[in-house]
Amino acid sequence: MVRRLFTARGAELIPQARMSGPMPWVIAIMVAMTVIALAAGLALGNAVSSAKAEIEGGVTIQILEPRADIRTAQARRAVDTIKTMPGIAGLRLVPQAELDALIEPWLGTGIGTATGSAIPVPALIDVRLKGPATPKALSAIEKALKPVAPSARVDAQSNWLKPVFDAMVSLQLLAIALVALLALALTAAVLLAARTALGTNRDTIEIVHLLGGTDSQVARVFQRSTGYDAAGGGAVGLALALVVILSLGRRFAGLGAGLVDNGALIWSDWLLLAVVPVLATLLAMITARLTVLHALRKML
Amino acid sequence: MTADGEIIHFDNVGLRYGTEREVLSDLSFTLFPGRFYFLTGASGAGKTSLLKLLYLAQRPSRGAIRMFGTDAITMPRSRLPQLRRRIGVVFQDFRLIPHLSAFDNVALPLRVAGHREEDLAGPVRDILDWVGLSDRIGARPPTLSGGEQQRVAIARAVIARPAMLVADEPTGNVDPDMSLKLIRLFEMLNRQGTTVVVATHDLDLLRKVPDSLIMRLDRGRLSDPTGALRYPPRKTP
Numbered sequence: 057m058v059r060r061l062f063t064a065r066g067a068e069l070i071p072q073a074r075m076s077g078p079m080p081w082v083i084a085i086m087v088a089m090t091v092i093a094l095a096a097g098l099a100l101g102n103a104v105s106s107a108k109a110e111i112e113g114g115v116t117i118q119i120l121e122p123r124a125d126i127r128t129a130q131a132r133r134a135v136d137t138i139k140t141m142p143g144i145a146g147l148r149l150v151p152q153a154e155l156d157a158l159i160e161p162w163l164g165t166g167i168g169t170a171t172g173s174a175i176p177v178p179a180l181i182d183v184r185l186k187g188p189a190t191p192k193a194l195s196a197i198e199k200a201l202k203p204v205a206p207s208a209r210v211d212a213q214s215n216w217l218k219p220v221f222d223a224m225v226s227l228q229l230l231a232i233a234l235v236a237l238l239a240l241a242l243t244a245a246v247l248l249a250a251r252t253a254l255g256t257n258r259d260t261i262e263i264v265h266l267l268g269g270t271d272s273q274v275a276r277v278f279q280r281s282t283g284y285d286a287a288g289g290g291a292v293g294l295a296l297a298l299v300v301i302l303s304l305g306r307r308f309a310g311l312g313a314g315l316v317d318n319g320a321l322i323w324s325d326w327l328l329l330a331v332v333p334v335l336a337t338l339l340a341m342i343t344a345r346l347t348v349l350h351a352l353r354k355m356l
Numbered sequence: 357m358t359a360d361g362e363i364i365h366f367d368n369v370g371l372r373y374g375t376e377r378e379v380l381s382d383l384s385f386t387l388f389p390g391r392f393y394f395l396t397g398a399s400g401a402g403k404t405s406l407l408k409l410l411y412l413a414q415r416p417s418r419g420a421i422r423m424f425g426t427d428a429i430t431m432p433r434s435r436l437p438q439l440r441r442r443i444g445v446v447f448q449d450f451r452l453i454p455h456l457s458a459f460d461n462v463a464l465p466l467r468v469a470g471h472r473e474e475d476l477a478g479p480v481r482d483i484l485d486w487v488g489l490s491d492r493i494g495a496r497p498p499t500l501s502g503g504e505q506q507r508v509a510i511a512r513a514v515i516a517r518p519a520m521l522v523a524d525e526p527t528g529n530v531d532p533d534m535s536l537k538l539i540r541l542f543e544m545l546n547r548q549g550t551t552v553v554v555a556t557h558d559l560d561l562l563r564k565v566p567d568s569l570i571m572r573l574d575r576g577r578l579s580d581p582t583g584a585l586r587y588p589p590r591k592t593p
Contacts, residue, residue: 069453069456259451260453262413262451263451263453263464264464264468265436265437265440266411266412266413266440266445267440267441267445267464267465267468267512268437268438268440268441268465268468268469269437269468270434270437273468353433356412356413356414356415356433356436
């Protein structure tokens with residue numbers, strides 16, 4: 057029954073200035089920044105996990121032997137040895153043509169013809185393990201190769217990209233921290249707005265109290281008013297952020313770089329982004345309610 | 357209410373604002389249900405302060421107050437609304453909510469008490485009609501004259517049929533005809549069992565309610581010309 061004060065007519069108890077005060081726009085900016093930061097964090101997370109999954113079980117074996125005949129023989133023996141090892145999902149001896157193509161952008165074609173001898177590019181064996189390339193698995197491969205290919209060097213592919221992954225994870229953590237800071241800033245903004253509104257409407261609140269109104273009734277009026285502002289601001293903020301994210305997405309897609317391609321947002325990410333204004337509205341309403349209740353406790 | 361029927365009991369109550377001297381001192385009296393009380397006294401005698409204690413806008417600096425059988429000093433703050441809903445108040449400065457219409461101002465006590473929206477229109481229109489404002493039902497307070505605002509304030513105070521009506525100079529801004537009409541309204545409520553406390557310095561008003569009891573405040577102290585207020589009471593009314 058008491059709810060009646062706060063439904064259709066209850067909001068009138070405090071003059072409403074929907075979307076005309078600064079509050080909805082502050083919330084819009086906060087939500088837009090939060091959604092962009094969250095999208096960046098999610099995209100980085102996707103890029104890291106996708107790239108990690110791709111190279112997690114990858115091992116590269118280089119035969120670092122300058123003499124071509126010995127290099128070829130060691131590579132062949134290494135392939136035969138690894139094939140017989142347990143936990144190997146697949147392996148491939150990278151053909152000479154591919155190796156030439158790898159160095160071609162720097163050295164051009166026809167090096168052997170021009171200099172009289174080919175550049176001793178190491179032979180490469182691309183190995184896929186069934187599990188991750190742990191130090192134990194690497195050590196087992198090294199041990200098996202030592203007698204048959206003493207020039208072999210075994211590297212986990214994930215080790216090469218570890219600094220990149222670390223940097224991306226740091227950026228992801230930064231994005232999460234930004235989201236947390238923006239939530240704090242939103243709380244502070246709502247707190248200040250609620251206090252100001254309390255001060256402005258002090259007389260009305262006092263009258264409602266003297267007529268038998270409860271703190272909870274008054275708080276619900278403020279909560280509802282803040283909810284309207286936050287929902288409106290949140291919708292505007294989400295729209296702004298989506299425009300920014302989609303524009304940035306198109307620009308990054310144009311780069312055609314593997315890591316960036318892997319950073320595309322999936323449907324659950326979009327859903328999470330859409331929930332941000334809802335969470336912001338809830339946070340604003342809870343903040344307004346608690347602020348008002350706290351302030352009212354000081355009144356008789 | 358307590359066993360002997362008192363609704364308000366003040367025992368040695370004093371009130372001071374900040375570190376100033378007491379504006380009310382040593383107030384001990386009992387109000388009984390269904391009686392009509394006038395509170396008189398010169399300007400600055402403490403009438404409004406006493407009324408504030410009665411409608412729970414202020415806590416005393418000392419003493420004990422029982423209202424409707426409850427210790428009003430020690431009771432938890434959460435119980436104040438229930439008590440306040442039993443008290444109708446006509447403020448000296450009306451205290452209408454400026455952005456609400458006359459209708460919504462009058463309906464406020466009913467909405468606060470949880471009455472259904474569809475049950476509001478009838479009683480609110482009736483009471484506004486009674487105070488002569490049926491044609492101003494949608495007007496906002498800033499567009500009403502002082503007298504009209506006062507009548508809206510009175511309508512708001514009585515709409516919920518309070519157990520006690522406290523009015524601070526309720527006839528201060530109305531013409532003699534309306535003044536008489538308002539006093540008749542208070543008497544009608546009083547006959548239905550509402551205890552009425554009216555603060556006024558209009559001595560003519562006192563004569564219009566012959567059975568009324570008079571409390572006179574003089575520099576924050578209460579005198580009792582009718583003898584009915586003394587505690588313990590000289591006779592049970």
